[in-house]
Amino acid sequence: MKVLIAVNAYMKNKSQIAQSERIAEELTARGALAEIKKNFNLAEIENSSVKAEKYGFCVFLDKDKVAARLLEKSGLRLFNSAAAVEVCDDKMLTNIALANGGFNIPDCVYAPLCYHGDSNINEEFLHGTVQKLKFPLVAKTNYGSLGAGVVLIKNFNELANYEKKNLTAPHFYQKFIDCGCGEDIRVIVIGGKAVCAMKRRNLTDFRSNIELGGKGENYCLTPKLASLCEGVAESLKLDYCGVDILTDKNGEFYVCEVNSNAFFAAAERVCGINIAGRYAEYMLNKINSI
Ligand SMILES: Nc1ncnc2c1ncn2[C@@H]1O[C@H](COP(=O)(O)OP(=O)(O)O)[C@@H](O)[C@H]1O
Ligand SMILES: [Mg+2]
Structure with missing residues (x-):
């Protein structure tokens, strides 16, 4: 074939x-x-x-x-x-798709679209956002990967500067899930089955992406974590994905984002799983069963 x-x-x-x-x-x-x-x-x-x-x-x-x-x-x-x-490409559309579905997602405030770069920032909107999310909060562009569009904002001055710079780019603000350092769990799901989990940790950046210096290690895929990520993949109708999970200080999981094209090289290496092989197998079986 x-x-x-x-x-x-x-x-x-x-x-x-x-x-x-x-x-x-x-x-x-x-x-x-x-x-x-x-x-x-x-x-x-x-x-x-x-x-x-x-x-x-x-x-x-x-x-x-x-x-x-x-x-x-x-x-x-x-x-x-x-x-x-x-x-999945649009982080805010992912949040909307997952909301009301029984998944824990960090509180989000969507920034209204602005079509004119020379407009003044909407201070009323920014004050309302701070009231809801408190500092520090996380700003994200809807489109972005490898940690590039994700910023930690600590005060109103930083928030106003970020808003001005990103006024015409679709973006949103999110509650900061504090776990002490840049850390998340990347879970790979293939054909509805969670196959491995990798903890990523960065001691010098709140973003745990491997591309920004995060270090990956094999992580125990508990039934609770697996079923959460399998539910996310099923709800978004994904054949393959990497689900990024944040954990707060009480051990509560939050879905951070879902990557439809998650890179698997680091996960293959640290988890010792042939992810490409499992995905190839799944696709061929799926097509041959039609
Ligand atoms: N709300 C948040 N609270 C705490 N850390 C976060 C939050 N959102 C993102 N991060 C950190 O930033 C990293 C990158 O964010 P993510 O939304 O996954 O964007 P990207 O698509 O660029 O990977 C996450 O893996 C996590 O370490
Ligand atoms: Mg990510």
Whole structure:
């Protein structure tokens, strides 16, 4: 079976390249013909319908929602689906999707959209936000990964500066879940099953991302943690994901974010699990059972 692995058209991050190659390797080991392709011209609208080359399925390693929807409309099964990728790409849409679902998520205040960069910041909105979330609070752009769009804000001056700088970028503010240092648990879920957990800790930054110096270690996947993350994946209809979990000082779990294209190299290394192999197996079984 021919399998398309779609990667971003401008991909240059080494981890992204390695991710696609590992999945290709494990699909090939199971008899598939895996083709890694940059995500441009893979599907087009022609004579009023969407045309694309035929594949058994597509491993969609990009976040480009338009490309995902085009490929899906051509009849291709995407792992993950276009809708799931879209919801996970936008952290606030993820929070909205999970809210009312029985999952603990940190309190969030969404910043109203502003279309004019020269507008004054809305101080009434900022004061209301501080009243709800207190300092320190966390600011996040809706789109962002590897910790890049996440900032800890300690006072009103920092908040006003952040708001001014990000006025026209979709963003939101979130309650800071204090656990003493930059720490979270990354849980990988494949086909509805949590397969491993990695604790990430950074002693010099409140963000635990490996790319910012966080150190990963194998973490015990308790039934409570596994069922929380499996519930999250099911609720967002994800075939594969990495769920980031924060733990407060009382040991309470909070869903921080959900990554539809979570890098797995560090988790494979520290947990000793063949994540790419399990994902390849899951996708092939799923397609062969249709
Ligand atoms: N509300 C929060 N309270 C405490 N720490 C947080 C909070 N949100 C994020 N962090 C820290 O910042 C890191 C990056 O945030 P995250 O939302 O996962 O963004 P990214 O997509 O950039 O990884 C998290 O892994 C966690 O260590
Ligand atoms: Mg994260």
